[in-house]
Amino acid sequence: MIRFENVSVRYEEDAEPTLRNVNLTVPEGELVLLVGPSGVGKSTLLGAVSGLVPHFTGGTLTGRVTVDGRDTRTHPPRELADLVGTVGQDPSAHFVTDTVEDELAYGMESLGLAPGVMRRRVEETLDLLGLAELRDRPIATLSGGQRQRVAIGSVLTPHPKVLVLDEPTSALDPSAAEDVLAVLQRLVHDLGTTVLLAEHRLERVVQYADQVLLLPDAVMGPPAEIMSVSPVHPPVVALGRLAGWDPLPLTVRDARRRAGELKAHLEGRFPNPAPPAFEARGSGGGAPGFGKGRDRGLSLFLRRRTRPTAPTTPTTPLANVTALGVRRGRVEALRRVDLQVAPGETVALMGRNGAGKSTLLSTLVGMIEPTAGTVRIAGLAPHSTAPRELIRQVGLVPQEPRDLLYADTVAAECAAADADAGATPGTCRALVEELLPGVADDTHPRDLSEGQRLALALAVVLTGRPPLLLLDEPTRGLDYAAKSRLVAHLRTLAADGHAIVLATHDVELAAELAHRVVIIADGEVVADGPTAEVVVSSPAFSPQVAKILAPQPWLTVEQVEAAL
């Protein structure tokens, strides 16, 4: 169905090619998952299938790409529109019309299908994706998961033979992601659609894949085979590799069947480093457990690391939120929210898209004024504190880190950050050097990768040395390597006594980092407790290792590895 013959893509004359001599054949009706670290050309490969590379993006493509016998060299994207449906990373950038129903019909209108056929297919697609309730809604009013489903629906209606998706579940909460993936599986099974998708969150998708394509080497094979050699892999695979299971299990279910021996072996042992929650509640830092040499990133921080010698006595919480209510127009975004965060504590906010996580974070930094209740950060009310004063108390890395970056070079950005925070010149630059070694001064922030940009924004925020650090959805678009670097940085910060609050959909991240998990639903706190307890009690938020080894209290592969 899709055939790449000796394909190379380079965007600039003298630059390294993004793809090099890729040869592959994707048979009809397969769901192929594209894996690989950031920047190996996953998006480029996807773009080459739909013809957007190079027709739209520029650059030179050598070799030949054919889709169902059509050569992309002679067929621009619009001539492939009836054959290939493409959804990019950001569904909002995908929409041409303004209501759901029109959006579903847009592609068919361009292809000139008969009105009767269009009507029938729109109705079918509304049912297939569970969008019937939303058909007349303006797209601007939809949530992230709904938008993603509309975007997929809008490319499904012309009945393409090939569906190309770039990170379809990154921005979604776990259950919305499962909805989308269930739809994809149904397409593959019922309609024989060929699906090619790239995704960083492998724990969500790898079990659905028929084949896995590993970049940059462009090796394709059955998922178990590829996962056993892949540098990026979900926790279930990591556990399987650790335990030496063969064939490698890809689903929690398969792994659980094999886990009897491992569980027996682990019986009587306890996670060490102990689940941070058990020791850190209110005490002031989960540092003692982290000297085990598991964190490669640690060495970078030796200079600044002040190891708390004795657990400090429970102090007044750094952030104190009581009975907080926030209204936006007629929508109550938050209702009677209580939250305390102690120094050195890491708290994960979880909950579905639109539950109010970002609103809570914005309230903590004073971007939103509370309509009821009080918010105190180190005794200050954030919304009425001068910004210059506030950044020494609390810092937020927003969902889109580039919102924080105004300057056109890294050096200028750092200088500005020093000036803003009143820090000694060079403070920010030194932080960047720690978080992001080897970035040149004159790099434009926009040329950085997603993970690098996050690190730069983090450095900018940390320049003010705020005791309370907030992160909104920090792992979106990060590969496993970038994510583990981030985890290492954040652990060091927590060990330094920073309190960290992160809003995330990434259950694995929460399991690795958080001492405490707070689940928000519909603007209210529905669960608040130690990570191990909260996460294990709700299947949607529990990490893979916890599901496999339940009822034993293991959350991460790292803990298991340390115990063995």
Add this chain to the structure above:
Amino acid sequence: MSSASASASTGGTATAGGTASAGGTTPTPDVASASAGGTVTSSRRRGMFASSARGLFAAPEASRANALHAGAWWLWALGLAVAASRTTNPLLLGLLVGVAGYVVAARRTDAPWARSYGAFVKLGLFVVALRVVFSLLLGSPIPGEHELFTLPEVPLPDWAQGVRIGGRVTAEQLVFALYDGAKLATLLICVGAANALANPARLLKSLPGALYEVGVAVVVAMTFAPNMVADVVRLRTARRLRGRPTGGVRAVLQIGLPVLEGALERSIAVAASMDARGYGRTARVPASVRRTTNVLTLGGLLGVAAGSYGLLAAEGAGYGLPLLGAGLLAAMAGLRLGGRRTVRTRYRPDHWGARACLVAGSGVAVAVLMIWANAYAPEALHPGVVPLEAPELPLWPALSVLVGLVPAFVAPKPKEMV
């Protein structure tokens, strides 16, 4: 988020456009008959008649299937605007604004484009204020006797004769400026009403095929304004995170570049998506057809240009009209032929039904009646400024303005918000 205003009920959509006036054959819509059921009061026979009549004529709940043609709303609003341009009577203008506002309040949905009405009203008020301020500062040719006060006058050199800054301010001149500003404001508010009531994208569906793609480009471009405003708000609040003040000119200047970059990136992403979804696919047409299209369109446009020149110029009124007509015909034929190149079809275009006729007709009627009123009651429509007179509300023109309320009763009613 509450459910959408106009969620489709695929079932009871009996009175879709054309069937509304088709006598007793139309099945009674469930909603209307249910509500009418409770109102049967007097004699049984009359009650039954009333219920079926109300069932037929009461406005149905809006859904995609019975959506009013966007063109009908625009015609209605333009009709009101024409009427507004024909009078300076503030009472009549106020009545026009009231009529437009009532219809908007009764029939607008909760969609984002429907919220623009408030902005237009504010713009209207701003225009009035601006007009008055200019009149205060620059004076006015209106002679007046009721001097209110005198502003210090800026001495200007000889060559600027006829221009005055400051000076005498008379009541007449202020009233004139007020009337004039009110007229402009009413025009703006009428346009705002059309904007709030009709989805701009739906209007596109009625464009000839050859123009559709240009239209899509225009609409996509227009959606960038709200997106950019959202970006500005987001980035300004984000400045707080850097410890910088969020207000002030400096804030806006510093985020200018990031906002523009964001808009550019988004437009490229949308363009890529549109390309990948078949935007701009063309059918192969014979070269002869292509050439004919070009000749017809270009020739037609030339004809239109020459014809309108002929009409406007002092001489040549004789050839102006026929040339204009021929040019229009040729251009339309060219567009039609050009439409053959596009392969696109239309998904559920809005139908022009009886309700659309009523809505558009009411607007046209207001315009026509007002023009006619200019013939029979010119003084009442243009209350005197010199000498000052209190404006009166003339009966018949006022009644004719009220015709514009028809849409508030016949247009499909948006679903109640929860």
